[in-house]
Amino acid sequence: MVQWSVVQAGDPVLRRRAAEVPPDQITSRAVAQLVDRMWRTLDAVPGVGLAAPQIGEPWRVVVIHDLPEFVEHYTRLQLLEREREVIEPYVLVNPVISAVGYETRTHFEGCLSVEGYTAAVERFHQVDLSYDDLQGHQHRARVGGWHARILQHEVDHLDGLLYVDRMNTRTLCTTDNYAELADLATGEAVDAVTGGADSGGPPA
Numbered sequence: 451m452v453q454w455s456v457v458q459a460g461d462p463v464l465r466r467r468a469a470e471v472p473p474d475q476i477t478s479r480a481v482a483q484l485v486d487r488m489w490r491t492l493d494a495v496p497g498v499g500l501a502a503p504q505i506g507e508p509w510r511v512v513v514i515h516d517l518p519e520f521v522e523h524y525t526r527l528q529l530l531e532r533e534r535e536v537i538e539p540y541v542l543v544n545p546v547i548s549a550v551g552y553e554t555r556t557h558f559e560g561c562l563s564v565e566g567y568t569a570a571v572e573r574f575h576q577v578d579l580s581y582d583d584l585q586g587h588q589h590r591a592r593v594g595g596w597h598a599r600i601l602q603h604e605v606d607h608l609d610g611l612l613y614v615d616r617m618n619t620r621t622l623c624t625t626d627n628y629a630e631l632a633d634l635a636t637g638e639a640v641d642a643v644t645g646g647a648d649s650g651g652p653p654a
């Protein structure tokens with residue numbers, strides 16, 4: 451019985467810059483097997499995104515999906531506030547993102563490699579994305595809302611960064627405590643956690 455576990459904070463693999471997959475390796479069996487392990491791990495946990503370093507493999511590979519069963523327990527208002535919608539599963543090899551403008555959004559996010567916690571993180575609202583798929587075809591897209599947040603979180607993993615490096619530290623919550631606040635709008639949840647003493651602004 452294989453254990454599909456996610457590497458936790460403190461393991462140096464999460465703090466190194468992951469390497470680009472060489473172009474002639476993108477369609478290789480080794481990369482296909484890596485991606486297969488990543489999907490199995492993400493399904494077992496479960497979660498919306500996983501970067502290869504999170505299973506101990508220092509390569510620039512990410513898998514993302516936001517399944518109907520993940521989004522269906524949110525109200526329509528919450529989904530609108532978070533700009534969250536279903537994302538069909540896809541694989542990103544050597545993804546590159548760049549911010550579109552300076553507009554940002556702040557919402558709570560967590561990480562499979564920092565179990566048990568969540569915090570408010572300011573992210574760019576829109577990013578331009580390019581990546582290769584497993585057939586070696588390049589794709590480009592402009593992505594906004596929650597999908598853009600997932601992309602920024604996952605590409606950070608490839609650069610050795612965790613959300614705790616970017617969070618508003620005063621908003622750090624255990625997931626149990628956050629569960630009590632999950633129905634609130636993000637601004638209200640930030641006020642509740644910080645006693646109203648924090649605007650939920652950018653981390654210092």
Ligand code: ZN
Nearest residue numbers: 560561562563
């Ligand atoms: Zn993460």
